[in-house]
Amino acid sequence: MKKISVAGIKENMLIAPDIYRMELELSEDINALPGQFVNVYLDDGAHLLPRPISICRAEDNRLTLVYRAVGVGTKIMAGLTEGDTLRVSDPLGNGFTLPESGTVLLVGGGVGVPPMLGTAIAAKAKGLNVIAAHGYRSELFLKEEFERVGQLLIATDDGSAGYHGTVVELLRSSDIPADTTVLSCGPKPMLKALVQYCEEKGLPVQVSLEERMGCGFGACVGCVCKLNQNGNIVQKRVCKDGPVFNGSEVIF
Amino acid sequence: MTKVDLSVNFAGLQMKNPVTTASGTFAARESGEFYDISRLGAVITKGVAAEPWQGNPTPRIAETYGGMLNAVGLQNPGAEEYIKKELGYLKDFDVPVIANLAGHSIEEYCAVTEMLNDTDVAMYELNISCPNVKLGGIGFGTDPKMAAEVTEAVKKVSRKPLIVKLTPNVTDITAIAKAVESAGADAVSLxxxxxxxxxxxxxxxxxxxxxxxxxxGPAVKPVAIRMVYQVRRAISLPILGLGGIMTGEDAAEFLMAGADAVAVGTAALVDPTAPVDVVEGLKAFMEREGYENIAALKAAFKG
Incomplete structure (x- = not known):
């Protein structure tokens, strides 16, 4: 059975403006697929809904979440410190499907960057060639962690680091091998532009979508997206059927 | 410690405990990943219509203090798919299924009823109170005459007991309750x-x-308790009480107010195991307070 467990906070650190890295320790090992997420429960009686947060890394019983403190819930999370506890669900949703061979291009935008780290580590362990391409507003985060795993391309909106412009523009001016599978998480406009780029290049692309969720495990049907599957328009739950979908099917 | 019997007979349906799931917050496979569904008194499935419904655009969910807003709009795959997938899956569990029925018109409500008559569904819950569906839905639930009309029509074609689900978005909920009672409803839920x-x-x-x-969510509980209390005094039909139940004590409060069974909704979205936690919490509460059965708990109310 799936469950919700109490996790101890080992660290909760500001690593870029509004971006926090939280290290959690659970009593049991976590078996997460790259691209899955966990529900974080605030348990304060007022903010009831779980916060779905992508898994940055999961190793043994350690869970790393990197999140942006943007709304009331994530701001409450940002206020927690070492020694505090949080309830978190088992990993939820479907993750990325790694190819059997070749290159994976991991494209992250903003807080879409963190889940790509666990994906990069899993891809490298599988013997794949790893290229990461990330788009940031300004300040970078998780840069060293990605550089340890593979090649890293960077784009910033303000040009403060790397390519001045969007990450998809950066890709257009880069050499991407023909054996590449593209895996991505980020804001919708970025994903839309990326899917178009991949279609032009003939590269398979999987995208991780975001939507305002209720339960996070597929019961409430709050977070649907539309897919075009061979001409049939179908609605899928982002939390349960996704969050990762075949990019060429997503109707943005 | 008192030995507690949690079983109830709700409008002819024998339930091992008075706890069920509020429609729209339970999905057999998904909820069943977190707890054994057979531990519940019954399950109420998501609103189903004769044909598939697309529901509303997103965002469909917003949080509020102590609660949430939803505007899913009764997205559902239609009765045929529901019978195959949801009922097919629930067959393997020792739990009665109550099907929540959606429609835009009397004809549509009757159509889905007839489609489910030959299934294992134990009971129907007629959803004439969804605030997110303009045609049908709440339109039927806010007018005593229309509520009675649709109840009577569905009752005529239904071969299973019928619960009518009432909306709180009315001036006087007892007027609607009385209307559906006269029209032949077997129970009401609110x-x-x-x-x-x-x-x-x-x-x-x-x-x-x-x-x-x-x-x-829990923020609405006092409104729900007040309405169950009012409806209890207005009609004699069994009442399924719901609205913000998070704990066994919340369930006990509804039972004292006049409910005969209860449903857990939003709590199960917050915490998937909430329905079984409410069963255990209610049992613990009754053991502690010395209530041998649900009837004794209900009878203890002094209001």
Whole structure:
């Protein structure tokens, strides 16, 4: 059975403006697929809904979440410190499907960057060639962690680091091998532009979508997206059927 | 410690405990990943119509203090798919299924009823109170005459006991309760969600794509308790009480107010195991307080 467990906070650190890295320790090992997420429960009686947060890394019983403190819930999370506890669900949703061979291009935008780290580590362990391409507003985060795993391309909106412009523009001016599978998480406009780029290049692309969720495990049907599957328009739950979908099917 | 018997007979349905799931918050496979569904008194499945419904655009969910708004709009795969997938899956569990029925018109309500008559469904819950569906839905639930009309029509074609789910978005809920009782309902359930709204101050637009949505969660419990209490005094039909139940004590409060069974809704979205936690909490409460059965707990109310 799936469950919700109490996790101890080992660290909760500001690593870029509004971006926090939280290290959690659970009593049991976590078996997460790259691209899955966990529900974080605030348990304060007022903010009831779980916060779905992508898994940055999961190793043994350690869970790393990197999140942006943007709304009331994530701001409450940002206020927690070492020694505090949080309830978190088992990993939820479907993750990325790694190819059997070749290159994976991991494209992250903003807080879409963190889940790509666990994906990069899993891809490298599988013997794949790893290229990461990330788009940031300004300040970078998780840069060293990605550089340890593979090649890293960077784009910033303000040009403060790397390519001045969007990450998809950066890709257009880069050499991407023909054996590449593209895996991505980020804001919708970025994903839309990326899917178009991949279609032009003939590269398979999987995208991780975001939507305002209720339960996070597929019961409430709050977070649907539309897919075009061979001409049939179908609605899928982002939390349960996704969050990762075949990019060429997503109707943005 | 008192030995407790949690079983109830709800409008002819024998339940091992009085706890069921509020429609729209339970999905057999998904909820069943977190707990053994057979531990519940019954399950009420998501609203189902004769044909598939697309529901509303997203965002469909917004949080509020102690609650949430939803405007899912009864997205459902239609009765045929529901019978195959949801009922097919629930067959393997020792739990009665109550099907929540949706429609835009009397004809549509009757159509889905007839499609489910030959299934293992134990009971129907007629959803004439969804605030997110304009045609049908709440339109039937806010007018005593229309509520009676649809109840009577469905009752005529139904071969299973019929619960009618009432909306709190009316001046006098007892008038609707009386109307559906006269029209032949076997039970009532209340409350459906309260109509609510939130605005995003950054975009200056409603948080929900639908504009308004159904407000649920612990914040609405006092309204639900008051309405169960009022309806209990107005009609003699069994009442399924719901609205903000988070704990066994919350369930006990509904039973004292006049409910004969209860449903757990929003709590199960917050915490998937909430329905079975409520069963255990209610049992512990009754053991502690010395109530041997649900009838004794209900009879203890002094209001």
């Amino acid at each position: 409350i459906n969600t309260l109509l609510g709204m939130r605005i995003d101050l950054r975009s200056k637009r409603p948080l929900l794509a639908n504009g308004t949505g159904g407000f649920s």
